[in-house]
Amino acid sequence: MEYSIKTVGMLTSGGDAPGMNAAVRAVTRAAICNGIRVKAIYRGYKGLIDGEVAEFSSQDVSGIIQRGGTIIKSARCPEFTTPEGRKQAYDTLVREGIDALIVIGGDGTFTGGRIFAQEFNVPVIGIPATIDNDLWGTDATIGYDTSLSTIMECVDKLRDTATSHERVFLVEVMGRDAGFLTLNAAIAGGCEAAIIPERATVMEQIEDAIGNGRRKSKNSSIVLVQEHAVEGGANAVAAMIEKEHPEYSTRVTILGHLQRGGSPTASDRILASRMGVAAIQALLDEQRNVMVGVQNEEIVLVPLSKAIHQKKDIKEDKWQAMLTLSI
Numbered sequence: 001m002e003y004s005i006k007t008v009g010m011l012t013s014g015g016d017a018p019g020m021n022a023a024v025r026a027v028t029r030a031a032i033c034n035g036i037r038v039k040a041i042y043r044g045y046k047g048l049i050d051g052e053v054a055e056f057s058s059q060d061v062s063g064i065i066q067r068g069g070t071i072i073k074s075a076r077c078p079e080f081t082t083p084e085g086r087k088q089a090y091d092t093l094v095r096e097g098i099d100a101l102i103v104i105g106g107d108g109t110f111t112g113g114r115i116f117a118q119e120f121n122v123p124v125i126g127i128p129a130t131i132d133n134d135l136w137g138t139d140a141t142i143g144y145d146t147s148l149s150t151i152m153e154c155v156d157k158l159r160d161t162a163t164s165h166e167r168v169f170l171v172e173v174m175g176r177d178a179g180f181l182t183l184n185a186a187i188a189g190g191c192e193a194a195i196i197p198e199r200a201t202v203m204e205q206i207e208d209a210i211g212n213g214r215r216k217s218k219n220s221s222i223v224l225v226q227e228h229a230v231e232g233g234a235n236a237v238a239a240m241i242e243k244e245h246p247e248y249s250t251r252v253t254i255l256g257h258l259q260r261g262g263s264p265t266a267s268d269r270i271l272a273s274r275m276g277v278a279a280i281q282a283l284l285d286e287q288r289n290v291m292v293g294v295q296n297e298e299i300v301l302v303p304l305s306k307a308i309h310q311k312k313d314i315k316e317d318k319w320q321a322m323l324t325l326s327i
Helices: 020-033 044-050 083-096 107-120 144-165 180-188 202-216 233-244 256-260 266-284 304-309 316-325
Strands: 007-012 037-041 053-056 100-105 124-128 168-173 193-195 221-226 250-254 290-295 298-303
Touching (some): 083 107, 124 266, 124 304, 144 180, 144 221, 144 266, 202 233, 221 233
Parallel strands (some): 168 250
């Protein structure tokens, strides 16, 4: 069968991440530059099933590189997990004359794309866009740097209140099942502890970091809690502290969707632009069912199966740095 890509479809799926628009822009302009038509699929896999498709020109992506969110929208789509739903999605591709699909999102997005590719022999290229930075095979995902900066700014502001009132602040951070955001934000924000799924040492950290710090020179503490590290999140950790140390005055702040919003940083804009161009180049090179990643500042192509199924590890030196600097 002749491998020829004349029209590419693109969609954003799952949780939005700052920089998705920069990726949409890069995919569109790189495709057009190479003589490939681009069709945007609105609302992710739901839009693919429902036929919400529009052809994009360079003008359609003008002035969006600095915008957060995604102009082509995103939505959850339980129907795409069924064979019937995926068949409807494929019918849309055939009707629209789409030869390949570029999916911009995270683990769930890539899982759906991989199954779809296997069932219908459609070339699928993944662009990792998730604030969680939890995909194996890439040093960074689109949106992670912006979210990290947002958390750091919030922690800096909370520090003012924490020190004024001599309190322990528990700040709940997103991250799905990974602690990358929490740990790095704790280092950048000078926090006393980071409660993450990869290191289940809740009260030990509290005792070491908060207790030692208060015995020396600190009269306030900020602890970051990854949302799923402990059942009940930051509120549960606050309850543990109040039970063991009633002398501590605790307050809980849940950052929630603040972490997903805002204009993307320069780093995220550059990363998204590089990955968008690389996704089109991958199709031109007859690649399929791979994720575009970046390792040691070099663009790499990683099989979707590995990106999804292999676990990305927390760097031990970062963990030790956080513990060392929390005293």
